[in-house]
Amino acid sequence: MASTESSTTKSTKRLTILLELIGFIKPYKxxxxxxxxxxxxxxxxxxxVGQGVRILIDDGFAQQSYEQLREAIFFILGITVLIATGTFFRFYLVSWLGERVSADIRLAVFNHVITLHPxxxxxxxxxxxxxxITTDTTLLQSIIGSSFSMAMRSxxxxxxxxxxxxxxxxxxxxxxxASVPFVLIPLLVYGRRVRALSRKSQDSMADVGSYAGEAIEHIKTVQSYTREVEEKRSFSIEVEKSFAIGKNRIKQRATLIAGVILIVFSAITGMLWVGGSDVISGQMSGGDLAAFVFYAILVGSSLATISEVFGQLQQAAGATERLVEIxxxxxxILPPESHSISTASLTAEITFKNVTFHYPSRPNQPATTLLSLIAEQGKVLALVxxxxxxxxxxxxxxxxxxxxxxxxITLGGTDIRQIDPNDLRKQMALVPQQPALFSHDVFHNIRYGNPDASDEDVINAAKKAHAHEFILKLPEGYKSFLGExxxxxxxxxxxxxxxxRAILKDPKILLLDEATSALDSESEHHVQQALQALMKGRTTLIIAHRLSTIQHADKIAVLDNGQLIDIGSHQHLMETSELYQRLVELQFRQM
Structure with missing residues (x-):
């Protein structure tokens, strides 16, 4: 019973994959x-062409007629021109379709990925x-734009x-x-194996890419700890794993193709023996046999092509499964099903009420437990x-x-689950401890906070953040490429x-993850002034480590193990909270 259900599920999955691909092809019907x-x-x-061969032999060679021979030759030549013309349009249209559908799938996957929950x-x-997004869609491009066409033609x-x-x-x-059933057996048996190995091969290649990307991303750490040799060795192991899977897949495909060719052309050889005997005995003409051989070769080569493409289609099925999974x-995290509440009429007060949360990857380890906390509108709340x-x-x-x-969690008394996430996030600006910058110029990175901002607005925001001076010293100023x-x-x-970027966004709520931690003392002084001006009239939450950040906060919330330990002013906490006293003492030691 379980086996039947499993088989049904797999069949359904294959049908879903097929429908997904048809959905991408449909706009270009x-x-x-x-x-x-x-x-x-x-x-x-x-x-x-087979008929041209028959005419050539029976009317040209057999009749010893130059006129018939010329007609047969011109017939075959005309057919050749038509084949070339038809092939041009077939190849161009199908290749265009492969490129277009591949691009659409790549775009659809990316557009979907950036909306997924963290x-x-x-x-x-x-x-x-x-x-x-890259390798699998490129494979589908090859299949749709070439292999599928070959299969249809064959x-x-x-x-x-x-x-x-x-x-x-x-x-x-x-x-x-009589040979056809023997051709179908290897197609069915080896085709399944090729599909399974194709999926494993794609997954293995992804692992190789992930490992290489991680090592390159942290290249300074790798070289600082002189781990180049170990990384080479580990990467070699990953590459060899991928090669072993690929080798097995190729072996299965090669066996499939060779088996089909052997069976088909053995049958053609047997046919030639019987047909040759019939020509000798006068039961059929040489032209008919030649035409028959031509058609038999077409049948054999078509089956061989289909068997080869069948392996490629199985490989594509593995890639399609991976794309459809995404x-x-x-x-x-979705917008409310009913009418969402606009943030325009809500105050910028954030309230946590008995919040318990654990990350999906750590279900047994709560990140917060029954936490209640209020960030008042227009006030600064420091989290330590x-x-x-x-x-x-x-x-x-x-x-x-x-x-x-x-x-x-409420914003202005409204549960944030009743607010469209995009609308909610537009009211906030985050400055993380490790800023995320893009491989683009300065204008692009600052304007990320407000795509509609003018160049003058960007420059003014940079001046307020005390970034204008060093930006002008870059090779191309605000148009300087910042690198990855x-x-x-x-x-x-x-x-x-x-x-x-945060200044340019001009939000109601500021989220600062110790935004001055990487600055020298002079820069910190200037940026603190800029931030204080920016924070006026805005609700601000600061993850604080430095005493300079803590002191200007309206309230300080002391957290430990996901629970609120105490809350109050710096002076109050110095008198009531042992944990806060210890944190301040540690900071003074570091200073």
Whole structure:
């Protein structure tokens, strides 16, 4: 019973994959129809070559007639021109379709991925996702734009040539047809193996890409700890694993193709013996035998092509499964099903009420437990506590990257689950401790906070963040390319670019993850002034480590193990909270 259900599930999955691909091809049905017409035309004309061969032998050679020979030659030449013309249109249209559908799938997967909940990326590496977007879609491009066309052409030629075989000589055709069941057996048996190995091969290649990407991303750490030799060795192991799977897949495909060719052409050889005997005995003409051999070769080569393409299609099925898995992934963070509440009329007061939350990847380890806390409108709330206290978790919950398992978070008294996540996040600006910069110029990175901002607005924001001076010293000023993750800037410079981005967004709520931690004392002084001006009239939450940050906060919340230990002013906490006293003492030691 379980086996039956499993088989049904697999069949359903295959059907879903097929429907997904049809969905991407459907918008281009005119192109598909034109390609199909070109395909039918080319296959039909190809079959006419057999008749040209028959005329050439029976009317040209047998009759010793130059005129008949000339007519047969011109007939075959005309057919060749038509085949070339039809092939041009077939190849162009189908290749265009492959490129277009591949691009559409790549776009659809990327557009879907960037809307998924962050917990998805806790269990799926960026290398694996990139492999699906690039490698898998490129494979589908090859299949749709080439292999599928070859399979369709071969199928049409197979059916047409088979019909011509029956029309030419039934007895010989039955000899050829006797081999067909033997061809289907390796197609079915090895085809399944190839599909399974193709999926494993794609997954293995993703692992290789992930490993290489991670090592390159952390190249300074690798070289600082002189781990180059170990990384080479480990990467070699990953590459060899992928090669072993690929080698097995190739072996299965090679066995499949060789088996089909052996069976088909053995049948043709047997047919030639019987047909040759019939020509000698006068039961059929040499032209009929030549035409029959031509059609038999078309049947054999078509089956060989189909068997080869069948292996490629199985490989594509593995790639399609991986792509469809992403497309079918549902985001856990969705806008409310009924009418969402606009943030325009809500105050910028954030309230946590009995919030308990654990990350999906750590279900038995709560990040917060029954936490209640209020960030008052227009006030500054500093969050302090040891590592793992839950400070960053609160920022992620406020932005609704996750929903708590119990309790509620409200904005202006409205549960944020009743607000569209996009609308909610537009009211906030985050400056993380490690700023995220893009491989683009300064204008792009600052304007990320407000795509509609003018160049003048960007420059003003940079001035407020005390970034303008060092930006002008860059090779091309605001048009300078910053490199991957802003690698061409210092830590303090990256931080000030991120602060300028937040200033440009002009939000109701500021989320600062110790935004001045990477600055020197002079820069910190200037940026603190800029931030204080920016924070006026805005609700601000700060993950604080430095005393300078703590002192200007209206309230300080002390967190530990996901729980609120105490809250109050600096002076109050120095008198009542042992944990806060210890944190302040440690900071003075570091100073």
């Amino acid at each position: 005119v192109t598909v129809m034109a390609a199909f017409i070109a395909l039918i035309f080319t296959a039909t004309v190809m079959l006419s 917990s998805y990326f806790e269990t799926h590496g960026s290398g694996d996702i990139m492999s699906r 199928a049409l030629i197979f059916l047409g040539a088979l019909a011509m075989l029956f029309a030419t000589n039934i007895k010989l055709t039955l000899i050829v047809m 497309l079918q992934e549902k985001s856990h 506590g040891p590592s793992g206290a839950g400070k960053t978790t609160l920022f992620e919950l406020i932005q609704r990257f996750y929903d708590p398992q119990s309790g509620s 993750r802003g690698v061409r800037l210092s830590g303090g410079q990256r931080q000030r670019i991120a602060i300028a």
